[in-house]
Amino acid sequence: MTVPRDTAEPPGRGGGSGGAVAGAMDDPAHVLTRLGRSWTWLMGSAVATLVPGVLVLVWPEATLHVLAVLVGLYLLLTGVFRFVAVFAREGHERLPGLLLTVLYLLAGVLCLRNPLQTIAALSLIVGMVWLVSGILTLYTALVTQNLPHRGLVMGMAVLAVVAGIVVLALPAESARALTRLLGLWLVLLGLAEAVAALGWRSALRGTRPPKAGTPTAMT
Numbered sequence: 612m613t614v615p616r617d618t619a620e621p622p623g624r625g626g627g628s629g630g631a632v633a634g635a636m637d638d639p640a641h642v643l644t645r646l647g648r649s650w651t652w653l654m655g656s657a658v659a660t661l662v663p664g665v666l667v668l669v670w671p672e673a674t675l676h677v678l679a680v681l682v683g684l685y686l687l688l689t690g691v692f693r694f695v696a697v698f699a700r701e702g703h704e705r706l707p708g709l710l711l712t713v714l715y716l717l718a719g720v721l722c723l724r725n726p727l728q729t730i731a732a733l734s735l736i737v738g739m740v741w742l743v744s745g746i747l748t749l750y751t752a753l754v755t756q757n758l759p760h761r762g763l764v765m766g767m768a769v770l771a772v773v774a775g776i777v778v779l780a781l782p783a784e785s786a787r788a789l790t791r792l793l794g795l796w797l798v799l800l801g802l803a804e805a806v807a808a809l810g811w812r813s814a815l816r817g818t819r820p821p822k823a824g825t826p827t828a829m830t
Contacts, residue, residue: 650808650809650811650812651808652692652695652696653696653804653807653808653811654805654808654809655692656689656692656693656696656804656808657801657802657804657805657807657808658801658805659685659688659689659692660685660689660797660800660801660804661797661798661801661802661804661805662801663681663682663684663685663797664793664794664795664796664797664798664799664800664801665794665798666681666794667681667790667791667793667794667797668790668791668794668795668798670790671787671790671791673790675729675730675733675789678733678789678790678793679722679723679733680722680723682722682733682736682737682793683719683720683721683722683723684719684723685719685797686715686716686718686719686722686737686740687715687716687719687720687723689715689719690711690712690713690714690715690716690719693708693711693712693715694708694709694712696708697709697712707747707748707750707751708751710747711743711744711747711748714740714743714744715740715744718736718737718739718740721736722736722737730789733789734778734779734789735779737775737778737793738774738775738776738777738778738779739775739779740775741771741772741774741775741778741796741800742771742772742775742776742779743775744771744775745768745769745770745771745772745773745774745775746768746772748764748767748768748771749765749768749769749772751764752764752765752768753765760807760810760811760814763803763806763807763810764807766803767800767803767804767807770799770800770803771800774796774799774800777792777796778792778793778796
């Protein structure tokens with residue numbers, strides 16, 4: 612997950628033309644842009660990561676089939692959240708987000724396929740997703756201008772890279788070991804995303820203009 616680029620709303624066209632504003636509000640791209648810049652949408656992404664992690668940790672007896680379904684659903688949901696988050700970025704910054712969207716959706720489908728539900732295959736899929744996701748997120752954090760909480764985003768990217776390397780370098784020998792490993796990393800990543808969402812909420816509140824009649828500081 613990455614924090615949206617800025618807090619500014621896209622300026623309306625046509626001055627005071629109510630029709631132009633209404634047209635922009637009805638534009639699907641505009642709606643997705645507003646949604647992607649919402650801190651609640653970012654928190655939803657964190658929950659989509661945290662809940663599967665908690666489930667696999669408190670359900671150590673889960674079969675490999677159940678684990679694959681949980682991980683597959685997590686990857687699919689994360690892919691949807693990342694797709695919407697793409698619209699919160701500038702045009703030249705959307706490519707990494709689109710690549711991540713395709714990666715998560717493809718990996719989610721693979722996890723849900725019965726022929727691939729083996730320990731080695733599941734470890735390979737999740738490890739590669741986290742590794743590539745962390746690298747692309749780190750790249751985005753370095754090249755994006757005016758990125759709020761850049762250090763936090765970079766920290767999340769490094770955490771994803773480490774998680775991917777651990778899963779790939781230390782393949783689990785049993786479904787129980789894989790369950791604990793994936794559950795732990797999902798919880799850590801989910802908590803990091805929740806902190807980023809709360810930080811984004813603070814950034815939004817800090818840039819919100821004061822309401823009419825609200826006293827401002829004297830200079």
